[in-house]
Amino acid sequence: MKTRYPKEFLFSLISLLAATIVVQTIWASWVRPNARAVIAVQTEAMAKDPNYVSERSMYVVMKDWEQESCVILMIWALSMIGFKNGTTRRERELLERDPVRVPEGMRILPEDTREYVRQLESLPAEQQESLIVRAAKAALARFGATRNVQDVSDAGHSVCQAEAERLDSELSMIRYIAWAIPAIGFIGTVRGIGDALASAHKAVTGDISGVTEGLGVAFNSTLVALLLSLLLMFLLHNLQLGQERLVLAVETYLDNRLLRNLQVR
Numbered sequence: 001m002k003t004r005y006p007k008e009f010l011f012s013l014i015s016l017l018a019a020t021i022v023v024q025t026i027w028a029s030w031v032r033p034n035a036r037a038v039i040a041v042q043t044e045a046m047a048k049d050p051n052y053v054s055e056r057s058m059y060v061v062m063k064d065w066e067q068e069s070c071v072i073l074m075i076w077a078l079s080m081i082g083f084k085n086g087t088t089r090r091e092r093e094l095l096e097r098d099p100v101r102v103p104e105g106m107r108i109l110p111e112d113t114r115e116y117v118r119q120l121e122s123l124p125a126e127q128q129e130s131l132i133v134r135a136a137k138a139a140l141a142r143f144g145a146t147r148n149v150q151d152v153s154d155a156g157h158s159v160c161q162a163e164a165e166r167l168d169s170e171l172s173m174i175r176y177i178a179w180a181i182p183a184i185g186f187i188g189t190v191r192g193i194g195d196a197l198a199s200a201h202k203a204v205t206g207d208i209s210g211v212t213e214g215l216g217v218a219f220n221s222t223l224v225a226l227l228l229s230l231l232l233m234f235l236l237h238n239l240q241l242g243q244e245r246l247v248l249a250v251e252t253y254l255d256n257r258l259l260r261n262l263q264v265r
Contacts, residue, residue, distance in 0.1 A: 008083060008170075011079070011080075011083055012076075012079075012080055012083075012173070015075075015076055015079035015080070016072075016076045019072050019075040019076050019079070020072050022075075023068060023071050023072045023075065024068070024072075027062075027063075027068045031059055031062055031063055031068075032059075032063050034059040035057070035059040035060045035062075035063035038057045038059050038060055039060060042054040060216070060220070061220045061223070061224065062220075062224065064188060064217055064220065064221060066184050066185060066187060066188030066191070066217075066221040066224075066225070067188070067220065067221055067224045067225075069184050070181045070184055070185060070221075070224055070225050070228050071224075071228070073177050073180060073181055073184075074177075074181065074228045074231075074232060076177065077174050077177040077178070077232055077235075077236075078232075078235070080173065080174055081174065081235050081236065081239050084170075084239055084243070085239060085242065088239075088242050088243055088246050090126075090130070091130045091131055091132065091246055092246060092249070094127055094130050094132060094133070095132045095246075095249055095250060095253060098257065099120060099123065099127070099132055099133055099136065100116060100119075100120070100136050100257060100258055101119070102116075102257060102258065102261050106261060107261055107262070107263040108140075108143070108258075108261050108262050108263065109263060109264075110143055110144050110147045110264065111144075113140040113141065113143050113144035114144065116136075116140050117137055117140050117141060117144075120133050120136060120137050120140075121137075131159070131160065131163045131246065131247065131250050132250050132253060134159055134163075135156045135159040135160055135163075135250055135254060136156070136254070136258060138155045138156060138158075138159050139152045139153075139155050139156035139159075139254060139258060139259070140152075140258075141155075142154075142155035143262055147264050148264075149259060149262050149264070152258075152259060152262060153254075153255075153259055156251070156254040156258070156259070157251060157254070160247050160250055160251050160254075163247060163250075164243075164244070164247045167243045167247070168240075168243075171236065171239070171240060174232075174236055174239075175236070177232065178229060178232045178233055178236060181225050181228050181229045181232065182225045182226055182229045184221075184225060185221045185222045185223075185224065185225020185226060185229075186222065186225070187221075188217055188218065188220070188221025188222065188225070189218040189219075189221060189222045190218075191217060191218070191221075192214045192215060192216065192217030192218025192219070192220075192221065193214065193215070193218050194214070195213070195214030195217065196212075196213075196214030196215050196218070197214075198214070199213075199214060
């Protein structure tokens with residue numbers, strides 16, 4: 001557990017920095033120039049034909065800084081979700097390989113626990129941090145010390161409970177991003193409506209371009225933010241479900257593959 005937090009923290013910082021640089025580069029070199037070109041073409045077409053109806057362009061929809069910020073946050077959240085999903089997948093694979101390896105019908109006596117603990121301690125350092133290894137080591141150590149099966153069960157399940165609480169608390173940043181994305185979209189809504197109201201006096205003279213542009217900012221930012229938020233919440237709930245299933249699988253493993261093989265003379 002000593003290396004997981006710095007590793008994940010560094011990955012989070014690097015992914016945020018990379019997302020900011022990549023998205024800013026794409027917006028500055030591709031999205032905004034194309035949006036300006038589309039707006040210029042549409043403005044010229046409307047000047048020539050009063051009945052011209054412009055088509056919605058994704059460049060125009062995505063051009064404002066609110067949408068850019070939402071995309072940066074979305075990519076950042078996706079990177080963290082991917083990191084956590086990878087960790088969960090590796091722990092499930094380790095669980096399926098049966099790290100304790102108790103032969104069928106074999107009984108574990110208190111004197112045998114040191115051998116099984118050494119077997120677990122011989123695993124690679126990354127696997128040492130996994131939930132199943134930590135829970136099994138705690139259970140075996142408790143059995144060797146107390147010779148009480150109930151104490152072993154309490155020790156293993158307490159490790160699983162602490163892990164479930166830790167996994168849930170580590171999702172707080174992703175939950176914050178899931179809240180921040182629609183909040184930024186609403187900021188764009190307020191900004192767009194404010195710009196539209198500031199240009200309302202021009203509409204009296206027949207120039208409604210300022211009003212339409214401001215309302216476009218308002219609706220586009222809200223649309224993008226809500227769509228990204230829906231996708232992020234779906235992925236977040238799937239991640240949380242996978243983590244909860246992992247903890248439940250470890251508890252089931254302890255009950256079926258370890259506790260039932262313990263025996264006191």
